[in-house]
Amino acid sequence: MEALSPTMEEGRVVEWKKQEGEPVAVGDVLAEVETDKAVMELVARAAGTMLKHVVAAGATVPVSELVAVIGEPGEAVEAGNGKKTEGRKDGKAEGPAAEPAKPEAPKAGAPAPGTQPTADRENRPTSMPPAPPAAAATETGRVKASPLARKIAAERGLDLQGVAGSGPQGRIVQRDLAALSARPAAAAAPQVPAFRPVPAGEPFADVPLSQIRKTIARRLAQSLGPVPTFYLTIEVDMERVAEAREALNAAGQGKVSFNDITIKAVALALKQHPACNAWWQDDHIRYWNEVHVSMAVAIEDGLITPVIRHADQKGLRQIAAESKDLAGRARERKLTPEEYTGGTFSVSNLGMLDIEEFTAIINPPEAGIIAIGRIAEKPVVQAGAIVPRKRMRLTMSCDHRVIDGATGAQFLQTLKGMLENPLALVW
Amino acid sequence: MPTLTYRDALNQALREEMQRDDRVFLMGEEVGVYQGAYKVSRGLLEEFGARRVVDTPITELGFAGVGVGAAMVGLRPVIEMMTFNFALLAVDQIVNSAAKMRYMSNGQVGVPMVVRGPGGAALQLGAQHSQAFESWYAHIPGLKVVMPATPADAKGLLKSAIRDDNPVIFIEGEMLYNTKGEVPEGEYTIPLGVADIKREGTDVTIVCHSKTVAVALKAAEQLAADGISAEVIDLRTIRPLDTGTVLESVARTHRCVVVEEGWHFAGVGAQVVDTIQREIFDALDAPVLRVTGAEVPMPYNKQLEKLAKADPAKVIAAVRQVLYVD
């Protein structure tokens, strides 16, 4: 199993694309694999014949575990090896392999050279780059966890396999699970994904955690736990934005959403307030010059945050086009890792779901996220008279280790000013 | 509640038990005319006479054996060892005679005897006078081993030890004799084999006994300043070990550090750790750590001696380690 995303620790084989016996060329898609973020293609690194699917479709396999064997037709595949392979001691990822034999030290679980020369080939390393080590898993795939952590995991039905242990040598300890078991609180979800209802007559339904759900839980809980967050809310008058948007859309060439406009405004405001465009890096803060805005996209069974890169430098139409494309492919689980990592600040929007205002959870290592509420007509006192105005509430979650209250407030003031005077966005 | 020194609390216990039971007598080096090497027996010779407060020659094996023999035929000797370093000479009598008599006689002959005196290091007494031997005695089936840390415990436990029908090794602390504490007035005893929670806490359990109770309490106080809540359990009796109190606590805190004055290898803490991992393995969030004396004969030099002893800093470091802080 290759690591198909930077955070992937295990993957689920969705479907085998090459059946046993089929010829395989370098670059052929062997299988679709669901990672913690997306469904990715597992690609052949060597040519030959698909001799064996070591794991069946549907199985979840830790990174670096053997999933299939590619070799010469007729080559023997040792049964025992077909079940499970020891993790690599040479640091190389286990993958579909058909490199020529090369003498090397026997590995644990592999037959000694000379005793099973053909079978030994199945364990041969490929030229693949090293896989990131699984957090708390040892070389043999055994998860290192304290007895208490194991007990809690068993009680709560948690899978320790992907959990990053904070103890010595990556040991998973109680506090690592406190984060894992915490509920991912109100996170942005613009489109409520299809929810599988509980069958009639059942008091409840237990749904196993998908890879993405596990990752969401872990990441968000990590945020809420250690990140000292505070919240700032500001109300913005959106009359002029609405007018501008109407004019833009009337001009054709694709539609621009309030969301797109807000992203652009956020990007520009960040440029003016680099103190908010930063990453918390434990022992240092990384302030970004570039502005990459992550936007939360609800997908079936979760959310993902594709990134509009250099959003400050892009026109509204380009932002609109990109966000549409990214959101679409996100829902199809077709994003590449590069497309959903590397943001410097996030935007989350539940306005279309009539949410007045909410607090979003920071996406570490980013230091801030803007939660966008609905745009609604509200009575506003203007020049001594009560008039109806389109208003929108923005709530910014700030990592206090990076952003202080006044810093965040000033940023919001700028943002508000831009939205209330959208010409600023054009210039 | 009156405040007494540990020394005077022991003195009260001896006095009360000797008043209560004529079979009880005190024997040892300098217990009578000299009033006790550490003055624990002050005034007893005057009150009870030379029949019951018996000065001995320097002959630890001999008078330990005298104690065993007298106990075998119905007396209840309290044998004072000037220190437990000297009791090494009497180990044959304690282990081969006292601990085994009841068993090898098929229950016919018991040895209701207390062997008491200070154990462990004091200050700069050097290698032969600074040793904690409780694990030696605790290893022996047939012996009970009691180690009070406070004046109140000292009194209540010594009275129970004297009334116990088994040989009891009662190890005091030279550095404890002058410590003060509240001691209940009037008749009271503390049962052997019952640990005491000296401080309640939620994050980690520190198991200790005798002099290391003060060490653990000091550590707990400093840890509290860092927001770490440590529970301090004073074993009080090493054998029989109150595993229930320890297990109940560690099951709550999930982390444990065991502190003792003696050496690491096969020490009392090793038994505590064994019990914890065997009984409540699933409650543990970290390996149980031990803080002990250094694995060296005690050096004379003051700085080196300090390095060799368990102290609050070492306890704090161990606690932080089991909590994965640092």
Added chain:
Amino acid sequence: MAGTATKPGRKTIDPATAETWRTWLRQMLLIRRFEEKAGEAYSLGKIGGFCHLYIGQEAVAVGTIASLRPDDYITASYREHGQALVRGITPRAVMAELFGKAEGCSGGKGGSMHLFDASLGFLGGHGIVGGHIPLTTGMAFAIKYRGTDQVAICYFGEAAVNNGAFHEALNMAALWKLPAIYICENNRYGMGTALERASAIYDISERACSYDMANEVVDGQDVLAVKAAMDRAVERARDEKLPTLLEVRTYRFMGHSMSDPIHGHYRTKEEVEEQRKRDPIAVWSGRLIADGVMSEEDVKAMDRQVMEEVEDAYRFAEEAPEPEPEALFRDVYAPEES
């Protein structure tokens, strides 16, 4: 060995004395036959561990215990089958103990070296050389403490006098004037080390001078002499509250233990043969016959009777139940309620 301390001769013996004397012979025979049987059982694997036989030293146990009252205290070393039998522990209970059976005098948990019967004041065979000598001092201390007129006696071999326990115990007994009698059964060898190779002074009784303690040397192969010396020691203890070191010169006809040959490297066969000529049983039965207390036929009949008793003990021990497994953890500590 010095000549007999008592002089045989035809004279009128009063019936009570005659009965006592016959009893002594019977006790000596009982020890002899019992030990022979124990040796046999050991070689058959029915007795395990260590087994130290008393053959050759019978007159010591019989002569000394004859002087005691039932409320006196006795402790002994690990070569204590003889004392136990004379004190009144039945051959059945002793043999069963050697067999490790539940009916043994120590419930099968003591074994050959740890025979106990508290009801008879028999407070143990003890396995560490010299280690039990201070216990006797402690018992004598308790006697004085309570102000009774009991005595405490202790049996040990001559090899024990070189260790500290002996010295410490005797010093305190003399210092505190305790009613204790320390009976050194000098059989000339501590295992395989002759007395003269282990002790700077040959006369063990001289050791008592260090403590200003009364002492006496007596021929251990002559039961009447042993009894007479013991009477003096008991009187000193009971009436004068003073201890005695009684050196009883005897000889072990067998090896140190069952795993030891009868002579071996440390003594010659000739020496053992020579010593056997002063077999205490032969000496005493000869005296009884000479004095007309018993006929040879009487002695043989007594011996047969004793052998039957020993056979009975053997059968009893064989058939006695093993201790139940629950006995393993019993009596490590006193029961909770005291």
